[in-house]
Amino acid sequence: MMWLLMAVLSAVFAGLTSILAKCGIKKTDSDLATAIRTVVVLMFSWIMVFIVGSYNTIASIGLTSLIFLILSGLATGASWICYFKALSMGDINKVVPIDKSSTILTVLLAIICFGETSNLWIKLISTVILGVGIFLMVEKKSVSQRAQGKSWMIYAILSAIFASATSILAKMGISGVESNLGTAIRTGVVLIIAWIMVFARKKHTGIKALDKKELLFICLSGIATGASWLCYYYAIQNGEVSVVVPIDKMSILVTVIFSYFVFKEKLSKKALLGLILMLTATLLMAFFK
Numbered sequence: 509m510m511w512l513l514m515a516v517l518s519a520v521f522a523g524l525t526s527i528l529a530k531c532g533i534k535k536t537d538s539d540l541a542t543a544i545r546t547v548v549v550l551m552f553s554w555i556m557v558f559i560v561g562s563y564n565t566i567a568s569i570g571l572t573s574l575i576f577l578i579l580s581g582l583a584t585g586a587s588w589i590c591y592f593k594a595l596s597m598g599d600i601n602k603v604v605p606i607d608k609s610s611t612i613l614t615v616l617l618a619i620i621c622f623g624e625t626s627n628l629w630i631k632l633i634s635t636v637i638l639g640v641g642i643f644l645m646v647e648k649k650s651v652s653q654r655a656q657g658k659s660w661m662i663y664a665i666l667s668a669i670f671a672s673a674t675s676i677l678a679k680m681g682i683s684g685v686e687s688n689l690g691t692a693i694r695t696g697v698v699l700i701i702a703w704i705m706v707f708a709r710k711k712h713t714g715i716k717a718l719d720k721k722e723l724l725f726i727c728l729s730g731i732a733t734g735a736s737w738l739c740y741y742y743a744i745q746n747g748e749v750s751v752v753v754p755i756d757k758m759s760i761l762v763t764v765i766f767s768y769f770v771f772k773e774k775l776s777k778k779a780l781l782g783l784i785l786m787l788t789a790t791l792l793m794a795f796f797k
Contacts, residue, residue, distance in 0.1 A: 510742075512751075512794065515739070516755060517739040518737075518740035518759075519736075519756050519757070520762055521732045522732075522736040522740075522759035523762020523763045523766065527763060528725050529545070530595055530767075531729075531770070532723070533595060536718060536726065537711050539589060539592075539593070540706055541592060542588050542589060543699075543705070544723070545726050545727075545733060546698050546699045546702045546703075548727050548730025548734065549695050549731075549734040550696060553691050553692035553695045553738070557689050557692045562689040566689065569693075573680075573681050573683060574681070577678070577682065577690055577697075578694075580673075580674050582697060584671075585700075586670040588698065590667035590670065594606075594607070594663035598660030598661070598664070600773060604760050605782070606642070606661065606664035607671065608760050609665075610671035610753075610757075612635050612639050612642075613668070613669070614672045618675075618679075618749040618750040619750060621676060622679065624751075630796040635789070637785050637788060641782040641785030641789065642786065644779060645775075645786070678690070679744050679745075687745045688738055754789065755790055757790070758786070758787060758790045761783065
């Protein structure tokens with residue numbers, strides 16, 4: 509099925525997004541980096557809209573679909589701001605698992621909102637396994653890390669909540685709308701939110717001092733995000749949200765592999781077991797869809 513392949517590709521690109529973004533916010537403020545990335549994503553999205561020719565259908569988008577797409581964009585913007593703030597404060601291998609816990613809430617909401625009850629017990633059991641895996645991956649901090657506080661965890665949890673809302677609202681809004689066009693509209697909303705945050709916090713002055721190398725990584729992260737979104741929203745438009753989301757969230761596998769080689773962030777045996785459980789739960793949902 510094409511939507512399953514798109515879900516897998518979404519996970520791969522999303523995993524690359526986290527690594528590239530981490531490389532781009534060592535010195536650069538996370539809010540500013542998010543705003544710059546969104547500009548790249550928006551350009552990428554509209555290029556795809558014109559390539560597939562879906563710009564001709566803009567006038568036919570219903571008011572209800574438009575409202576849900578905008579709400580989805582608002583939720584995405586809030587999730588991004590919290591996520592990249594968390595990344596700038598904590599280890600990527602700790603932040604990403606918490607962010608991915610949005611999968612649990614999303615699966616439950618998809619079952620309730622969209623009636624995705626096929627193989628219900630498999631989905632529920634897999635969700636429990638997924639939750640255990642996430643719990644195992646969120647390791648306790650060392651003494652030196654505790655001194656930094658728990659702010660990163662709060663931002664990571666908020667990121668997960670908003671991310672879950674994003675998927676549900678997008679599914680409601682993208683019905684009857686070409687997926688590339690839906691992605692472009694949502695991205696426009698995210699762009700507005702991101703830059704409002706930058707100017708509200710007076711961080712736009714940091715643009716002149718941007719490190720060129722970090723700017724390159726931020727832009728590459730934006731391209732990876734755009735590719736991930738295009739694949740993701742095609743998948744949820746044509747497939748089951750309760751299956752697509754867990755597959756997409758396995759981007760953590762890509763993230764962990766790259767973070768090991770790039771940042772030398774090693775997993776403990778406990779965290780590795782958690783990752784295996786998360787992968788097992790995802791495969792169960794995919795094969796028993």
